[in-house]
Amino acid sequence: TRYMIGNRPLAGQKILITAGPTREPLDPVRYMTNHSSGKMGYALAEAAAEKGAEVTLISGPVTLEQPANIKNYIRVGTANEMFSAVKDNLANQDIVIKSAAVSDYRPKTYEDKKIKKGSGDLNLTLTRNPDILQWIGKHKNDNQIIVGFAAETNDVMENGINKLKKKNMDIIIINDVTRADAGFGTDTNCVTLIDKKGNKKDYPVMPKKELAHVIFDYITHDYSDSIT
Ligand code: CTP
Numbered sequence: 001t002r003y004m005i006g007n008r009p010l011a012g013q014k015i016l017i018t019a020g021p022t023r024e025p026l027d028p029v030r031y032m033t034n035h036s037s038g039k040m041g042y043a044l045a046e047a048a049a050e051k052g053a054e055v056t057l058i059s060g061p062v063t064l065e066q067p068a069n070i071k072n073y074i075r076v077g078t079a080n081e082m083f084s085a086v087k088d089n090l091a092n093q094d095i096v097i098k099s100a101a102v103s104d105y106r107p108k109t110y111e112d113k114k115i116k117k118g119s120g121d122l123n124l125t126l127t128r129n130p131d132i133l134q135w136i137g138k139h140k141n142d143n144q145i146i147v148g149f150a151a152e153t154n155d156v157m158e159n160g161i162n163k164l165k166k167k168n169m170d171i172i173i174i175n176d177v178t179r180a181d182a183g184f185g186t187d188t189n190c191v192t193l194i195d196k197k198g199n200k201k202d203y204p205v206m207p208k209k210e211l212a213h214v215i216f217d218y219i220t221h222d223y224s225d226s227i228t
């Protein structure tokens, strides 16, 4: 296979990984976010570096330490900041993995003074954030392998396969976030991987750090073999 070089099968490969949530401010003291811990993305970054890749990690706000041996570590807050960091770093990447849980919406207006409470309800208007992965799918070149995640609570497989196609991904990793041993915040994960050729793999529950290696083994062996 094309990447096998001793025990550093990703040597010479440039890999871009996004991780964690994004944080969308409403005023100087408040923001919207989600439950992403960044553990899956950081495990992927660490595994890629261990396997010899040149890693760029773009991270939303998380409490994790910067993984060892990362070439390029970029911290961002909002989805728009993550989007521009991705655009700045996309060229020349061989593999892009979007494990970040990007906020789909942000408050439409940012109040630069703290919003004071009134007696009635407070209505917020939210506006759509850019879909970073969909943009990557449109602008990728033929040699780039694009890997996305899907976080689902219902119709898990069907929704996941639809996202794979809609965003022009090569591989999707589908997460049922209703499971206690998978998804947000946990140290373990349980996923199904589907690629654009229709190959499907169900993996058992395992630590995120181990799953990260399993995902790269899939990319360097099964996936690359099936496209060459
Ligand atoms: N994603 C992204 N930019 C967004 C939203 C999602 O890049 N604004 C990426 C995520 O990083 C993930 C994939 O798209 O790799 C799927 O994210 P998910 O939230 O599961 O799907 P959505 O397309 O946002 O659909 P929905 O949340 O409505 O299920």
Ligand code: CA
Pocket (backbone or CB within 6 Å): 102, 103, 104
């Ligand atoms: Ca979403």
